[in-house]
Amino acid sequence: MNRQLGVCYYPEHWPEEIWAEDARRMADTGIAWARIGEFAWSRMEPEPGRLDWGWLDRAIDTLHAAGVGVVLGTPTATPPRWMLDRHPDMLAVDAQGRPRGFGSRRHYCFSHAGYVQECRRIVTLMAERYGRHPGLVAWQTDNEYGCHDTTLSYSAAARAAFRDWLAQRYQSIDKLNRDWGNVFWSMDYASFEQIGLPNLTVTEPNPAHVMAFRRFSSDQVVRFNRAQTEVLRRHSDAPLVHNYMGRITEFDHWAVGADLDIASWDSYPLGFLSDRLEATPEHKAAYLRQGDPDMQAFHHDLYRGVGRGRWWVMEQQPGPVNWAPWNPAPLPGMARLWAWEAFAHGAEAVSYFRWRQAPMAQEQMHAGLLRPDSAPAPALAEAAQVAREIADMPEVDPARAPVALVFDYASAWAWEIQPQGADFDYFRLALAVYRGLRKAGLSVDIIAPGTADLSPWKLVFAPGLMTLPGALRQAIAAGQTTVVAGPRTNSKTEEFAIPVPLPPALPGLDVVVDRVESLPPGAQVPLAQGGAFAHWFEHLDGSAAVVQATADGRPAMVASGKLFYLAGWPDAAALGQMVRALCEGAGIATEDLPEGLRLRDTAGHRFAFNYAAHPVTWQGREIAPAGVAWWPR
Amino acid sequence: MNRQLGVCYYPEHWPEEIWAEDARRMADTGIAWARIGEFAWSRMEPEPGRLDWGWLDRAIDTLHAAGVGVVLGTPTATPPRWMLDRHPDMLAVDAQGRPRGFGSRRHYCFSHAGYVQECRRIVTLMAERYGRHPGLVAWQTDNEYGCHDTTLSYSAAARAAFRDWLAQRYQSIDKLNRDWGNVFWSMDYASFEQIGLPNLTVTEPNPAHVMAFRRFSSDQVVRFNRAQTEVLRRHSDAPLVHNYMGRITEFDHWAVGADLDIASWDSYPLGFLSDRLEATPEHKAAYLRQGDPDMQAFHHDLYRGVGRGRWWVMEQQPGPVNWAPWNPAPLPGMARLWAWEAFAHGAEAVSYFRWRQAPMAQEQMHAGLLRPDSAPAPALAEAAQVAREIADMPEVDPARAPVALVFDYASAWAWEIQPQGADFDYFRLALAVYRGLRKAGLSVDIIAPGTADLSPWKLVFAPGLMTLPGALRQAIAAGQTTVVAGPRTNSKTEEFAIPVPLPPALPGLDVVVDRVESLPPGAQVPLAQGGAFAHWFEHLDGSAAVVQATADGRPAMVASGKLFYLAGWPDAAALGQMVRALCEGAGIATEDLPEGLRLRDTAGHRFAFNYAAHPVTWQGREIAPAGVAWWPR
Amino acid sequence: MNRQLGVCYYPEHWPEEIWAEDARRMADTGIAWARIGEFAWSRMEPEPGRLDWGWLDRAIDTLHAAGVGVVLGTPTATPPRWMLDRHPDMLAVDAQGRPRGFGSRRHYCFSHAGYVQECRRIVTLMAERYGRHPGLVAWQTDNEYGCHDTTLSYSAAARAAFRDWLAQRYQSIDKLNRDWGNVFWSMDYASFEQIGLPNLTVTEPNPAHVMAFRRFSSDQVVRFNRAQTEVLRRHSDAPLVHNYMGRITEFDHWAVGADLDIASWDSYPLGFLSDRLEATPEHKAAYLRQGDPDMQAFHHDLYRGVGRGRWWVMEQQPGPVNWAPWNPAPLPGMARLWAWEAFAHGAEAVSYFRWRQAPMAQEQMHAGLLRPDSAPAPALAEAAQVAREIADMPEVDPARAPVALVFDYASAWAWEIQPQGADFDYFRLALAVYRGLRKAGLSVDIIAPGTADLSPWKLVFAPGLMTLPGALRQAIAAGQTTVVAGPRTNSKTEEFAIPVPLPPALPGLDVVVDRVESLPPGAQVPLAQGGAFAHWFEHLDGSAAVVQATADGRPAMVASGKLFYLAGWPDAAALGQMVRALCEGAGIATEDLPEGLRLRDTAGHRFAFNYAAHPVTWQGREIAPAGVAWWPR
Ligand SMILES: [Zn+2]
Ligand SMILES: [Zn+2]
Ligand SMILES: [Zn+2]
Structure with missing residues (x-):
């Protein structure tokens, strides 16, 4: 490199x-x-x-x-x-x-x-x-x-282009009405020419309407x-x-x-x-x-x-x-x-x-x-x-990381359109999981939702993924990689509806989200194994094995084989113990890094970065503030 | 029932x-x-x-x-x-x-x-x-x-209808100018057709203008x-x-x-x-x-x-x-x-x-x-x-409550238009008084400001009532029911002006509001009998008997016969002691309920509701969280 | 008088x-x-x-x-x-x-x-x-x-007048483009008629454009x-x-x-x-x-x-x-x-x-x-x-104060346009310095930025002055008065650019602002002599004598002769010790006033005002809350 x-x-x-x-x-x-x-x-x-x-x-x-x-x-x-x-x-x-x-x-x-x-x-x-x-x-x-x-633009040019985009996507206005559930508040359209952009409505517009506009807007870029x-x-x-x-x-x-x-x-x-x-x-x-x-x-x-x-x-x-x-x-x-x-x-x-x-x-x-x-x-x-x-330095190639995180832009749009809890944000959730992995000393690959082969990784996280694409579903079903889905994973169709059978509808995992709760700041659901859920908690039904429970005995994480489903948004302590446990199960070594220290492995070296404003000692090495160290792996 | x-x-x-x-x-x-x-x-x-x-x-x-x-x-x-x-x-x-x-x-x-x-x-x-x-x-x-x-709508249709409504209400533009005090900032109109809706003005519009628009908007519903x-x-x-x-x-x-x-x-x-x-x-x-x-x-x-x-x-x-x-x-x-x-x-x-x-x-x-x-x-x-x-359950009729609270929508508009203190809200004040009554175990009737007969109740609260309607004034003057007015009660005319003689101008009560103070969060006026005023305090002049005083000796509640005037917004502790004292005077039994418990009496039963997230014991009964209990009165 | x-x-x-x-x-x-x-x-x-x-x-x-x-x-x-x-x-x-x-x-x-x-x-x-x-x-x-x-008005009338004003000020559109640095984001204009008002842009408009609009708007008043x-x-x-x-x-x-x-x-x-x-x-x-x-x-x-x-x-x-x-x-x-x-x-x-x-x-x-x-x-x-x-009272003339503070409206516009730290406000800075002087018992004159003669005062503060006018520069260069400049003083040209040579470019003071930092609430730079900088800190380079240093040894105030440059926004404690030291150097007596007390000297009297809500005793006099006292000087 x-x-x-x-x-x-x-x-x-x-x-x-x-x-x-x-x-x-x-x-x-x-x-x-x-x-x-x-x-x-x-x-x-x-x-x-x-x-x-x-x-x-x-x-x-x-x-x-x-x-x-x-x-x-x-x-x-x-x-x-x-x-x-x-x-x-x-x-x-x-x-x-x-x-x-x-x-x-x-x-x-x-x-x-x-x-x-x-x-x-x-x-x-x-x-x-x-x-x-x-x-x-x-x-x-x-x-x-x-x-x-x-x-996002709400111009006349955007409106005209959006109508064309809708006509191409849905072909018939009846299909659009059905897919969006426009019967809900008499929102049925008679033609594509009647559809406006989803701004300046009295209360929130149909999330399916907004989701289509968000897909369109991304396509225009x-x-x-x-x-x-x-x-x-x-x-x-x-x-x-x-x-x-x-x-x-x-x-x-x-x-x-x-x-x-x-x-x-x-x-x-x-x-x-x-x-x-x-x-x-x-x-x-x-x-x-x-x-x-x-x-x-x-x-x-x-x-x-x-x-x-x-x-x-x-x-x-x-x-x-x-x-x-x-x-x-x-x-x-x-x-x-x-x-x-x-x-x-x-x-x-x-x-x-x-x-x-x-x-x-x-x-x-x-x-x-x-x-x-x-x-x-x-x-x-x-x-x-x-x-x-x-x-x-010698030229090196980056190493394949042991862990991957699925990152999906449509999910960011989905939870912005419908956070359900005012502080639920997809990027924030993804970064929280990523941070939990990094604190355990892990290198991470970030992968697209359309990834069809998970075998390069030992452990894959897919939190908050609005819709599980078919290829990823098959990769999960293959069962070769430990996969952690949830919360909210696969909880919407591509047309922004709740799928029936109910979420998460994961292959081989008998569990259904019975109801969800969003939690205001300060409200938590403590977990038996340490830490707590904040922001989000799902009540699960089904026969899947409970591998983590809330302090009052409800399922917090369920599993079947290598597939795990996480029933909430774990705080840092919960993520810490979960990542350790999952890595242990997947055969991945973890570290317990001091505050501010981060590692990254390349093919030939391990790098350490001290983000703290004070020196950090780790494995006998003292690293200065803003210090970088590397050594052969 | x-x-x-x-x-x-x-x-x-x-x-x-x-x-x-x-x-x-x-x-x-x-x-x-x-x-x-x-x-x-x-x-x-x-x-x-x-x-x-x-x-x-x-x-x-x-x-x-x-x-x-x-x-x-x-x-x-x-x-x-x-x-x-x-x-x-x-x-x-x-x-x-x-x-x-x-x-x-x-x-x-x-x-x-x-x-x-x-x-x-x-x-x-x-x-x-x-x-x-x-x-x-x-x-x-x-x-x-x-x-x-x-x-509220600021459409052309609303503007046209508002002008008609004004023409009907005031008949002459001179009367409107006088009633609104339009001389104040050269706001005089020469015809109803010159009057706009009270939005997008440089600074606040005339409150009389807004009040008319609020009355109109309610009438349109x-x-x-x-x-x-x-x-x-x-x-x-x-x-x-x-x-x-x-x-x-x-x-x-x-x-x-x-x-x-x-x-x-x-x-x-x-x-x-x-x-x-x-x-x-x-x-x-x-x-x-x-x-x-x-x-x-x-x-x-x-x-x-x-x-x-x-x-x-x-x-x-x-x-x-x-x-x-x-x-x-x-x-x-x-x-x-x-x-x-x-x-x-x-x-x-x-x-x-x-x-x-x-x-x-x-x-x-x-x-x-x-x-x-x-x-x-x-x-x-x-x-x-x-x-x-x-x-x-047998069918039952609701019982007449011993206490009533006057609730008036025009007052909600008035104090929204002119809060004078940024957190003064009529609904909030009414709910605070209601909560004080409920914590004392009381059932409450909520009554219209036009109520002409107060004899069904032993005690009536009328806080923050912008204007005292004639019928209610006569009912108060009748003197058969203990009535607690204030703060701000009867402090505006129907045209949103300060009446002269000055408020509260209640029958038989020699007291005048000399000046008012709104108080930011944290600022309080402690009361001699317990609790404090927050949000609002009125300086009273007059010969009416002082039945509650501030800690520094100023009138906090004055009375004449069965008519009381409250000179501020009582906090929970002040409301607690005031409600007990007033109920005692009016011959109403009160309770001291534990946090989260509430009572309601029907003709035949007393119901208890536990809103707390933990069991509550009261009068020997343990009521589970979310529990309901009832027994014959 | x-x-x-x-x-x-x-x-x-x-x-x-x-x-x-x-x-x-x-x-x-x-x-x-x-x-x-x-x-x-x-x-x-x-x-x-x-x-x-x-x-x-x-x-x-x-x-x-x-x-x-x-x-x-x-x-x-x-x-x-x-x-x-x-x-x-x-x-x-x-x-x-x-x-x-x-x-x-x-x-x-x-x-x-x-x-x-x-x-x-x-x-x-x-x-x-x-x-x-x-x-x-x-x-x-x-x-x-x-x-x-x-x-400020963004009307068509204002836009037309602004274009005229620009044409008068710049005479040629090329000069305007150069003076504003319009090359930066392809913002070049071909004629004055192409220039709009600086509102509703996608992100911040050119600060030079806004500054011109602010000067124009002031001129219109x-x-x-x-x-x-x-x-x-x-x-x-x-x-x-x-x-x-x-x-x-x-x-x-x-x-x-x-x-x-x-x-x-x-x-x-x-x-x-x-x-x-x-x-x-x-x-x-x-x-x-x-x-x-x-x-x-x-x-x-x-x-x-x-x-x-x-x-x-x-x-x-x-x-x-x-x-x-x-x-x-x-x-x-x-x-x-x-x-x-x-x-x-x-x-x-x-x-x-x-x-x-x-x-x-x-x-x-x-x-x-x-x-x-x-x-x-x-x-x-x-x-x-x-x-x-x-x-x-006898008629009296006000006394000349020993201290002056330069106050400049253009600087208020400048730091509103470009605060660089969200809570940097010119008036706030000026009032903070003024407060520091008043707490030391001083009477203060506030003077215009164009003041050409500083000899009436022993000590002059000029914090945050966007551009040092020529007359004031000469008055400073005269060196007869102790002058305290900084932070941000003379850091922009009149056309809202960073001057080269770099700020502060003060006569006889070999110092350059190498970089600036704005600091969020809670972040501070402690000073060796007491107090701290908040909001703002400048890294200084140069040979000027360091008269105040940060706790970690960087220059906090430098000086040459009677000219001082302050490298940050001092908090109340830092201002206290700085004002004492500077006044001592300038031969001005200071007081250490109790909280709430303020003094003001006229030609014949010293006045004391008690802003505290409790009595204050000072030099043997007890002054009631809201009390005023005066005595011959
Ligand atoms: Zn509803
Ligand atoms: Zn004025
Ligand atoms: Zn960039």
Whole structure:
């Protein structure tokens, strides 16, 4: 495996006089390539049809001359102002009915055919011009699909496209009425033309209606991206990448990823801890300058899956960012730790965002490797250290993990549509299970719901999976792998109805969910073997063997052979004892890691990462705060 | 008194093949009638003017054949999709100016004349067809008026109707300007046509303007309902019912109820505890699976009043619901306790919602008496037990309670418009007083503000009554009953002005509210006799005798003869000692009940209900959690 | 210095029969003048063009005859309803795109040329009629500019005016693109006509765009006010005043004040404590009925500066108000204390709001000096006491304070646009520093950012000043005064970019902010000399002397000569020790005041004010709660 450092660079932001010096300093730092171009449409095409490639030609050549390649971004996340004169109706519309206007970025609706055509046009021009450039490392399509809540649009364009999508999916309006249960509140439609988008209803809309809209909206992202990949493949052999943003679940990354060669994501550990993680204040305080110890690894493992083994960090936080509610500075060493953690999880490249802090516009408070005055920012030395270290390391392949976690975007939509308990969130549940596995020292693979063969893993978790796909059902039925389903697994049909026979309806497991309870904060169901259920508890009926019970004797986990069903949302203590017990049964060794320490095994090495703000001693090794250690397995 | 069980049933949701079996099982359970039809307009009239009564004929006949009657709902809460093509402007508009669209229910504006006419048409057709059917037990008009905040609409139809209403009420624009005090901020109008709805103003609109809009909006509900009752009475002798929803105060239930024969309400104790009750986290945790011990009884007593003695529970929660922030399961026994509590308060019928859990659409996570697979859900056995028990009980009449509480919807509007302290809420105040009475073991009648004769009660509370109606003033002046007014009682004219002479201006009581204070959470005014005022404190002037004082010697309650005025919002401890003292003075025996226990006296029996999650012993009797006990008085 | 009492009076609210008695009672109370007229447009001009001055003539004459002068308000804050028929597009539009309608007050957009012309017309008529009236004391323009968030408007009128303003400021669109850094996300414009208002963008708009809009919006207030002052000066020699509202920072009061003769503000200590002060619950509880001990003084000192020495309290809270979340009553004595505190800070007049509590409309729960029934409210006696006391006091001039604080409206906009930490607020920072100075017993002057001469003060604080103006830079460079800059001081250019060389770039101080951290609640950076930084911490580089360090040895305050730079937001303990040390260095004596006590020095006296709810003893004097004491210096 090839390990590289990259950096995000915006030549259009800086005087051309300093480009060569920038390139030289990049090379000196050990940076292999720069991502450029992804927000520069207004400089590529200042007026409709008037193209200006000169500056970009020179920028690419300057970098290339210094030995720095380019990852070239298509600029479609930032249509220029003139685009709106050509397509006044291209804007997305929010759920309150307000157009989301020009003046920042991502101001377009995925369903607007005219804008998709404009994207094809500019991408064609770029691909023709740069598709064979020797400095070209890869293409990035657009930027952070779905960021700023942009997947869903309630525009007229989206409504028209949704009706077409529905007509294709259901073929007859009677089928749609039946599948959605529209009889329920006299919601029957006489034609597809009567169907609106599911916003601004008096009370909640039919969840089947919303689910269809969510599937449609995800499909529109896939279509939008594919319009670009089709063009790029025609003119270039460079690999295609998109940079996903952390904890964006509004579209199916597995589906977008299928059209790309490499998955990448934008890793902002401190920003994410501040703005998108459920955690106690104590947890957030303990990891204030390090980030959550499992959030990055989760995404690394997810995108390794999405990229079918090939993945990058396209944007790596180097210092304080500008966009979280609070923006502290990383502990010294974290810019190195984060990079090494990515490599340990199999990343081929880690690219810092950004080369030099921009003194202007929206992100002027976002740190770079250089300060705005071109002096080194603290992360520059850490990046250089990583570059030296990876030069010394042998290339390795990631090891297959003993444990896998199924991650499914449709389930995220389902439980957002119908949480049933206000704090039930699919990503949160998946991350909680993942965290439980990591605390036991395990490496984890994250796999798609359509996975048909579970034999590579000894133990597979599939919590909260809305619908069990046929292939996965057969893999479970094969019975070769220990599988832990539940809670809520297989509790809905694809049309968002409760299946009859009742859930979980798992092969060979005689158990039925008789009723479910969501629990407010503070309410718990203690378990006999330790820990408790919080958030969620299911009352089970059936003859399956009870392997864990509540303190008052009700089933908490049942099993048949290698198939387990979990009747609630386990807290950390419950997960701890369950993971130990299940791993023991599956023949997997576990560790009891100190707070803040995490492990990751590659084919040849075991890596340890200390996310704590204090030194941690483990198996005789003391690891400093923000410290990384590795040794042969 | 006749006691019956009912159930809510939706034949249109199920294959016709299972209707007969459903009916048989209902009868076997002891269910006397099913409420049907209230959301089925799209199946009664699939296209405008094309009526399909066949399925409904057969459903009613099938139930009737099994000995199960029907309460037939008019389907006007769910106009079909085609209705919007006929009346595109029929939608309500929210306070932000957004139409509240199709896709759920209650998508209509009460003021839209065209839609009212459509309702008259469909109700006429139903009444003509089923008005004399032998299985018909009663009619339900529409469903849960005001649910989902639907009483107020800011539509063009509402604005036009409001102007007419104002013209009728004030006759001249000068009178309106004077009555509202429009001189205040140059808000004078030159004609009724200049008056808008009181939304989207820069800062708060004139409270007199809002109060008029609130009175108008309530009147529109009365008018809407009356359009249906006029039709139904022409074609049917069955009693007319509406099912009110818990803690809906946006329209005057006394006024709607005057056009009906029976009041009913929809009782969801766990949902209400979760989503519409102010309480400490400890209180909510203690009653998580039982519901608040006073919320149901309050509504029972309220609707006994609204129904002039005749009232039902139309929808009784049988298990977890789907719509509250969190949805736990009831303790075993609660589905029985809730039913018995309703009967003890005088209900003629309790109807569980719903027969079978629907696997589709919005309420698929709402439990029924049956699971979606037709297996019994836990409440089925409890319902059957209640059926057996009521068969064994003698019929009884409810007893007149010794204490009454005045409940007035206009006051709820008034203090919502002008809380003066952010947490001052009329319903909350009324429930607090009610709870204080219940904790002393008292049965309570809830009475209308227009009540002209207080002699049936020994003690009457009238807290927070915006305006004292003339009849009630005379009843107080009569001096035969101990009356406790205040805080805020009679502090506004009907036109939302401070009356001069100043409040409370009660007959024979020389006291004036010199100034008022609202108090943030944590701020209190301790009382000399125990407890404290919270939320609200009034400085009193005058010669009336001080019967309770603050710890620093200011009047807390003054009296003259049997008339008392309370100068603040008493906390639980203050209410406890005040209720004991006042009852002693009025010759009413009180009890000191353990936490969670509540009593209710009928003509012949005393009932005890244990809302606690643990056994409670009282007067030598141990009552299990969720337990009900009764014995002859 | 002349000290007077005034009162706000609305003759149009009351029967003409009682005006003379009102005037007599005012005079008896010792009230020198009444402010009238500012909301009475609908009575001055009931129909467009039909003027009715009779009542106002008689009201002014009646007051004058009793020896009570008038401050005459222009009625432009409440355009009558007919104005909207003439100018339907005159309404402001909120950031969500909704017109802010008729029905309360301040329903106009500052940028609407037609409405400005109407204002000129009515003000001309008033000025011609009353400009030489012997009873005229002063003119008030409009009322509380900016109250109810009315400075910013997103109307079509505002957009058109903004484009003109931009064209004037930048002259070329290329310059605007460069100055704003529009290259950043392809935000380049081809013409001024393409620029929209910075609302409803997908994610945050360019801060330079928002900053320009904020400067423009402030300028529009200045222009609007100037349209009136130009008219008034033409017809009257009476001084011109505006009544600013507390903690309104959306427009530049220094700029509006430059066109006026006297600054005044509306002081509602209890309302402000409840609705617009960050403080712990304990602090808010301790000062519930007194108000924050520094909030009033801060505004007194600010408006003394804005008024170039001449300032009033135009509206003084006399009892509970109606508009805060909670509205308690002042402690007995506070209506006197607040007035005396204003006089001690140099006020020429304190005017109570209002004479008699209005029983109708929006403010009916707002106390006055009289109750609605004309009986005295508690504050009347306190006002009369103040009148007697000021008659006995010698006239004095305010003393120059030893310490000054720079206050800059543009900085308030800057950190609102880009807080970087969610709780970073400029006013809060300024008030925190001010509080630290006051706790040390100091009198403070508040000065404009353009101040060119710092020699009058021994010590000047300039925290959080977005951009250091040239004059102030030169004054600092002069080095005669101890100046404390930071945090964030001079960290942006006027076009909202990070300057290079990097901040703070202060004359003679070799230090650079290497990176900044915002800190969530609870996170702190402890300091070696005591206290800690919260909210904000800057990493400093450079050779400047470290005079305060963090507990782990990083620079917390650096200095060169008399210039200090503070690297964070000090908590109360840190401010305490820093103020003591800096004052010692600057030769200023400090005190260690007990909780709740505050001092203020005039030329001849030292005043002490006890804001605590209990007696306070200091230097042998016991001061009662709400007590005021003074003695010669
Ligand atoms: Zn990014
Ligand atoms: Zn219901
Ligand atoms: Zn005011």
